[in-house]
Amino acid sequence: MSVKTPVVIRLCLLLMLLLPGVVNAQPSLRVGVLPSNYPFTFQEAVVWQGFEIDLIKAAGRVAGLEVELVPGQSGTLREMFERGELDTLAATAGMAPEQNATFTQPYIYSGPQIVVRRGDERIAGIDDLGGKVVALKQGTPLHQWLDGQSIEGGVEYISDEMGADELVAIGRADALVIDRVEAMRLIARKPLPLHLAGDLLFVEPRSLPFSRTPQGQALRIRVDDAITELKLDGTLGRMSQKWLGGDITRF
Incomplete structure (x- = not known):
């Protein structure tokens, strides 16, 4: 047996031990949020709260994604999104340019x-x-x-x-x-x-942007399907009632 054989065997065993963790690891969803934007995204006693926080966490749970909240100011977050350092932005953090992104279905309609x-x-x-x-x-x-x-x-x-x-x-x-x-x-x-x-003078739908890359589009589809489920089971409407004073999740 060559000297290298035990080393190869050890490496194979190590990979076998690590592989279940790799296979079971949830893909992440990196979301840019504003730190002081009540009632959408804000911190209280170091705990993230707000309508969009609840939405993003629920969508991540339904879609099987590990949510990572990244606080910052609008301009900085948009730049991070365009560089690929964020997967999406909470709509109130500033919309990404349409030429650089595609969007989920709207989750609220304001104006x-x-x-x-x-x-x-x-x-x-x-x-x-x-x-x-x-x-x-x-x-x-x-x-x-x-x-x-x-x-x-x-x-x-x-x-x-x-x-x-x-x-x-x-x-x-x-x-x-x-x-x-x-x-x-x-x-x-x-x-x-x-x-x-009366009605809104004009409608401003709010959606989550994702990059046009294959990875970005795969994430968008998963999150969009999750938003659909949250609408159908009434979760999104209840979140809107809780944080916004009424259900404005449908137009």
Whole structure:
């Protein structure tokens, strides 16, 4: 027997011992998240919480993936995704450019929502804002979009230190326009006489991006199938109710 034979045998035995662990190891899902983005992704007592945290963990469990949460700021996380250092990004961490990614099905549908004083039935859509006073800070992207809609009668905009919600509640403004998630949370947490008026002004679906590489597409399919299962069994809707104040997982 040559001197090398015992070494080869030992290596083979070592591989046999290690192989079950390799075979059974779960593939990972590296997810970029913002560290302070309540109610989507945030830490409390060093524990990750929030709607997207619950979604990602549940999707990973259903898909058989080991989830690794990677905190950072939007710009840094997008760069990491484009370099292949992350598999996906929580949507609120910033969407990846479409030319570099494909996306799962949406898991929530949000967008600008009109909020009015409870009992005010004059406003049910964007055209009803004509001739009205809207509490909205000028110069913001939403103000620029709304101001470009050629609403008959025009819209008067005001902002004040007391906040847009209180301006509407006391009657100094007829309406405010904010993201639907924020609108639902506002109504749930503040004892103000406000309610949602009409449908979203436009829809902003939120999805998980994955790279266009074969590995990225394989992960996307697994996560997308998991999201479908979470929708069908009601888990996703319950998560939305818990964190966002209503079920906005379907459009």
